Amino acid sequence: MRTRDEEFEELRPLLFSITDRILGRFGFGFGFAEVASAVGRSEAACRQLVVRARRHMDAGRPRFAADQREREELAVRFFEAFKEGAVGNLMEFLAADVQLVGDAGGKAPQWGRGVVAGARNVAGMLAALAGPFAQIGGVVEPQLVNGQPGAIFRDSDGRVVNTWTLDIVDGQIQAIRAVVNPDKLRHVGPVADAWAVVQETNAARRTTDWTREEDPTRPEPSGQ
Secondary structure (H helix, E strand, O other): OOOHHHHHHHHHHHHHHHHHHHHHHHHHOOOHHHHHHHHOOOHHHHHHHHHHHHHHHHHHHHHHHHHHHHHHHHHHHHHHHHHHOOHHHHHOOEEEEEEEEEEOOOOOOOOOOOEEEOHHHHHHHHHHHHHHHHHOOOEEEEEEEOOEEEEEEEOOOOOEEEEEEEEEEOOEEEEEEEEOOHHHOOOOOOEOOHHHHHHHHHHHHHHOOOOOOOOOOOOOOOOO
16 A cells, blocks of 8 residues: 555656646636646546645644644753753753854854864853853743744843754754854844853853863863
């Protein structure tokens, strides 16, 4: 017995050939008779093709919605762990080869060369950042960013410091993409002075050891 995907693959060429005409029917009032005449098929056959295509698309929606919901829930738990600042807890969410990728555009502080790799290094850096950032009044707002699970980081005045998006596959975070470039943040809201936020955060770090679990291998952000 053929699977639904196999049936759809068989229909794909014909569906593509009549896509414009089907769209024309719904967008411009063309009837099935006009579509059937244009593609050389019977009206009944065209109706059946549309029904089968709709069923295929509808069958994929619940799984996609479930996967998206699971990623969003994982992101919420991850940012809760981030606020706690424990290396071990953070590592539970990270793939072994996770990357923290920064986009500063030369206009804001950047971690190392822009990429921090490995679960231990990434977790150590995040743990060292969480407590001091909260102490200076920084706020982390988990939400969708460009359609992906992520968060907006704001300073004590509510201005945008950066945004993070999380690449989540098979229940693990494969990459954290941090946009710090102010030119790419202006559409989110008023942008903070990232250099000043980093200096203030570092000052808070020096007053207290905020890392719950010591990690001597954790990298230091550049521009400090």
